[in-house]
Amino acid sequence: MYSGEIAALLTTICWMVSALSFEASGKRIGSLPVNIIRLVLSVLFMEIFLVVTRGVWLPVIPEDGSFWLMYFSGFVGFFIGDMLLFRSYVEIGSRVALLILSFVPPITALLEWIVMGQLLSLQGWISMVITLTGILIVLLNKESNRVKLKHPIKGILLAFGGTLGQASGMILSRSGIGSADPVQATQIRALAGLTGFIPLFFILGIWPKVFKGFQDKTAMAQLSLGALFGPFLGVALMLFAMQHTTASIVSIITALVPVVVIPPSIILFKDKLGLREIIGSCIAVVGVVILFL
Numbered sequence: 001m002y003s004g005e006i007a008a009l010l011t012t013i014c015w016m017v018s019a020l021s022f023e024a025s026g027k028r029i030g031s032l033p034v035n036i037i038r039l040v041l042s043v044l045f046m047e048i049f050l051v052v053t054r055g056v057w058l059p060v061i062p063e064d065g066s067f068w069l070m071y072f073s074g075f076v077g078f079f080i081g082d083m084l085l086f087r088s089y090v091e092i093g094s095r096v097a098l099l100i101l102s103f104v105p106p107i108t109a110l111l112e113w114i115v116m117g118q119l120l121s122l123q124g125w126i127s128m129v130i131t132l133t134g135i136l137i138v139l140l141n142k143e144s145n146r147v148k149l150k151h152p153i154k155g156i157l158l159a160f161g162g163t164l165g166q167a168s169g170m171i172l173s174r175s176g177i178g179s180a181d182p183v184q185a186t187q188i189r190a191l192a193g194l195t196g197f198i199p200l201f202f203i204l205g206i207w208p209k210v211f212k213g214f215q216d217k218t219a220m221a222q223l224s225l226g227a228l229f230g231p232f233l234g235v236a237l238m239l240f241a242m243q244h245t246t247a248s249i250v251s252i253i254t255a256l257v258p259v260v261v262i263p264p265s266i267i268l269f270k271d272k273l274g275l276r277e278i279i280g281s282c283i284a285v286v287g288v289v290i291l292f293l
Helices: 003-029 031-054 067-092 094-101 104-116 122-139 153-176 182-204 207-214 217-244 247-254 262-269 275-291
Strands: 140-143 146-149
Touching: 003 031, 003 067, 003 094, 003 207, 003 217, 003 247, 003 262, 031 067, 031 182, 031 207, 031 217, 067 094, 067 153, 067 182, 094 122, 094 153, 094 275, 104 122, 104 153, 104 247, 104 275, 122 275, 153 182, 153 217, 182 207, 182 217, 207 217, 217 247
Parallel strands: none
Antiparallel strands: 140 146
């Protein structure tokens, strides 16, 4: 009973831990090396788990799902979306980036309307306006009777790009998972992400930075923690939650990440938090909740 809700709550905690871990490691070795190393680690974690617990060497999707939809959800989410999001962690910090990521549920609803023809209700539009208002309260700062961005525009755009990637990946995952084992489905998504990063790294000549990152013990410890709680446990728990409760409830609970990440972000990175940011964070979460009332 309430297994889906509990899994969604655990997902929120996992994503909070992974975001802080990836922010710390990204500042040490760069966001691109972090992306591929954490996927390699997560695939290894999942492979060990599947072999030991299920005797499965290669992930499969049952007939009521779609391997290719899960693959493309991973390519869009783990490769494109996370590449942009992780860079935004370095530019504006995980706390602000995750606040922007709270816009995923309304964007998902909008994409469903565009792609699947599911009309967005007035309630949905109200939700998006309120969520965006909360985000802008945090991002904008008024000085000398002028309103300007409080954080670098580059980081903000990267976070919004990551948000769009996450929303698109969620739609594809919902359509393709069927009754598949969440860990196997997650491994397919992670492998899809790797198929994007590997050729890109050859083109950009980033492999020396990746190998150097493997030699950084502190970064590898942070990455291992982030990979364990993010692409492995976090995403698997999210897919499990979506199989055992409604996607709306999962979205509501996981939208709490921007609020949950505030205390550890202050402690670990000495972030300064004002009343304005607290109010903005709460408004953004309220906007997400309204979408599914």
